[in-house]
Amino acid sequence: MNNHYQIGQHVKVKVAGIQPYGAFVETPDNTEGLIHISEIMNDYVHNLSRFLSEGQIVRAKILSIDEEGKLNLSLKDNDYFKNYERKKEKKSVLDEIKETEKYGFQTLEERLPVWIAQSKKMIKENKL
Known part of the structure; x- marks a missing residue:
């Protein structure tokens, strides 16, 4: 487990893959993580591909770290996605x-x- 990550910390991650339920991401040091679709923004997200794409780099907040060191992340604190919500x-x-x-x-x-x-x-x- 990577000890240098902490819950509540903001990290830059690269989107490695997109599934209907969330986006798989990795940190610069190749630590894997997941941003669940419910953690993109407070509004309902029907199609994750409208917000994220493979190769995109985003700033995410660490919600939890499992026993294997994989990160559970959220974009709800990301200013870009907050502004998108307000524009609607x-x-x-x-x-x-x-x-x-x-x-x-x-x-x-x-x-x-x-x-x-x-x-x-x-x-x-x-x-x-």
């Missing part, structure tokens, strides 16, 4: 309707082209 717009659909729609009745035929255009724009911006 947290609007309800009703807020969007109130901002963009006039009250009244419109037929599906009138609204469908607008909805399609909005959906295409959101897909293009990777928001959907």
